[in-house]
Amino acid sequence: MVEPTYLPEEQKAWLKDASNAVKRHGFYLRKAIDDDNMKEALRYSAALLGELRTSLLSLSAAWFDGLPQIFFRDESGKGRSQADLYDLVQHAGNIVPRLYLLCTAGACYIRGGEAPAKLILRDVVEMCKGVQHPTRGLFLRAYLVQARAPWQAGGGVSCVGCCRIPGRSMKEKAKGGNVIDAIEFLLVNFTEMNKLWVRMQHQGSARDRERRERERQQLADLVGKNLTYLSQLDGLTFPLYKDIVLPRVLEQVVSCRDDIAQQYLMQCIIMVFPDEFHLGSLQSLLGAMPQLQPGVRVHIVLSLLMDRLANYASGDKEVVEEMNMVDAFGQLSVVALKVVEQHPDMPGADVAAMYSALLGFSGTVYPDKLDFVDRVLQTCHNALQRRGPITDGKAEKQVVALLSTPLDKYDAVTVLGLAHYPSVMELLQPRMKREMATKIVQTLLKSGTKVSTVGQDIAEDQQLLARLVHNMQALEGDADGQYDMLVATQAFILYEESIPDSRQEVRALQSIMGTLNRQVVAAWHSMVCYVFGGDERAALAHKASSYCAKLLKRTDQCQAVLACSHLYWQPQVEGKQAVQDEQGVLSCLKRALKIANAAQQQLAVAGKPARGADASAGPAAASSLFVEILNHYLYFFDQGCQLITTASLLELVANEMAADACKDNEALQVFYINTLAHIKQQKAKGGEASAKYDGLQLAAGEYEESHITKPPRKSLNMPFAVGQEDGAAFVAQMCGDGVQGSAEAAALLEAAGYSGVAQMEGGYVGYTQVWSPSGKRRPPAGRWVSTGKEALKSGLDLRDVAMAYEEGGNMKVARYAEGLPPGESL
């Protein structure tokens, strides 16, 4: 019979009509029951059930739930004979409603105990054969086993359907119904239902195969219910199961030769029956596996079984004993092998999945039998090898899972040592090998396993390997000193070798130098300090400072030299001979100052930094260097370095900080203020430290703090002192304009015994007109002075300009200097 296909909209419309009809019939049926009108009630029951004739609506069978049962129960309660009812319902016109009614009435009949259950059941089961339409038949039979649930489970016992029959076995036996009959009934029903279910597959056109398969999957539970009821039968003993139930069920499963049915039913058998039954009947259960269709995914079935058995055995020694007795592992592996051999086209992924389930089983049940693992790996390897290299992603994943299983169950290191573990791993592509290696290492890390030797398998992933290395038990040895020397040497080699390589690109050079400078100079500072003896230390310190000079940027140079200064000065540490080379420190600091000066000039020439450039690149950067140097001076001063005096430096820095370029640089000012605060705190400390600081002039700093304009230089290096034999013992700049006040002051000084008192004509004002604060002669006022640079830049060829030009300005031969008297220069 070919069923026409209907559009979903049509189906929906019918469903609506039918459901309305069902509601209507249901209403009249209820009314009839209320009126106690037997005939009418039956009529409406039949009409209601008649709506189910169309197989399309079978799925809505649940709709009529309850109504007929209520009806029949009521009827039987009113003293009518169940036998009459049973006969009466057979008058219904259509076969499907008739059989539904028959099932219901039959169930009532049994319940009433008026006739032997056995006979009625056989009668109903036989009659149900009248419906051979797969879907309708399935639902009818499902109803047959199911429908009794609500009314038979009366006494609060949660038994379902026929299960109640053996439940009352004492009474029933006399009436000819025992557990064998119940099993028989269920087995027959199961067989019939399975046949119908399988037949569904061959219904309709080949086009709809997929849809049909989907529908079949949905209906699988109806068939499976029979097995569930079987397992729930009170009187089902192991001998009954082994001798009657299992053989019959397996026979039906194997003979139906249908992929979906076999797959589902095998899983169902494993799921519903208790573990001990499986263990006892392992042989027959496993015997069926190789006979299944090629399309059945046996590995899923096997895995399910193995998982159950493993669960069952875990924590129960007796069960393990029992498994040993029946050689569960042996049987399982034989079956696995057979399955693999019988289905040569079984995908690698399935093979691997099956074997990993087997491994999981042996891991749980026999945690101490490593040879089992090896055996599994060996057979698995053989099976997979025949299938060629593993390239399919799914298969790869499965193999990785297979290889991971024993890692969790056994000691990872021992597993790695198994003969066939690497050979299975060999089957993987390099990429997956790597992933596997990663997994292995992760497992090792997780468990914190200590590894004494490492197999080459692991060497794939260096990162993880590095982590693993920490877990290895290294040979302890006094390698510290050698190690440090090696590091220092390597650092230098690295430094020297990488610079020429990277000359091609200035930027790269800068960054490498900056980084290496920091790394090298700073890094081995601490190391060098205590590990090496005097000569080595001196050599390394010298080498390091020579590198500083090679750095590209002056600011970097300066900072490197500052870092270098610490190479000569080790903090006092107990039990160590600290090297404190004051001369070395001082020379470093002086070099730093020199570099800072040079940097300042360089930056001044370069002019203002480009817009958006880092502030540290501008003139303020050089000033920042001065503050940094000051801090280092203070550091060594604090440390008790005798050669360090910071007074002049403080002055210098104060002057720098007052420069316009620095005033706006907040970070720099804060740095400076913090430094001054530090000095103040040191002073306030009291004791030895503050005594040292008493000599320090904080005047310059105080100027700065109150933001007074730049103070005058207090320098002895004044031009007018030149030529005087005794030099100026004291120079004072007396008053602003050098008139009255100055003369008086000079007289007072001379009276006090100062010989070299000189008076500046015009006072400070006059002085600053001629001399700049740095002691250089100012160019004559009102005349533009060229250094020659701008002329060169503009492309003009003025007389001698090009010749006179020198980078940074040669003051002696600059054009404006021509007017000076012979021998005198700026």
Added chain:
Amino acid sequence: MVLVLCIGHLHLPHRAADLPPKFKSLLGPGKVSHILCPGNLCTEMVSIGDFRIGVCHGHQVVPWGDREALAVLQRKLDCDILVTGHTHRFEAYRHEGRLVISTGSATGAYSAVTPHPTPSFALMDVDGGKATVYVYELVEGQVKVDKLEFAKPQEQGVGVGTRQL
């Protein structure tokens, strides 16, 4: 109230296999607002609460871990709290009205300065101008917690170039 985790010098995987499991269980997600990690970065300034916090790996400051040398850096950065490390030795101390936290190594990775460090990290509870530093150390397999309180000194330099977190 802001929780700031100061953790660093993990050296994974080169010098240590993993964080100690006890630390891992402590450091659950969703509690900590900021994480300061003196990694191999140069120097970074952040503001949390009223504090200016400087983060510096520490190898740049010679001599390593030297209090005075770090004080120079602190003056330069003008930070109230300096989070540094490199020595793999936990330290938290006040110095001239400022706080210095050397996070130590959370994994207990060895270093040239400290061959066998105690795994440690610090959790800072910043509340406006007050910070409570909880120090977590793993001593003989047990987590030991210490507490240190720090309040921002009244007059301090103005913040320069910090990022407000």
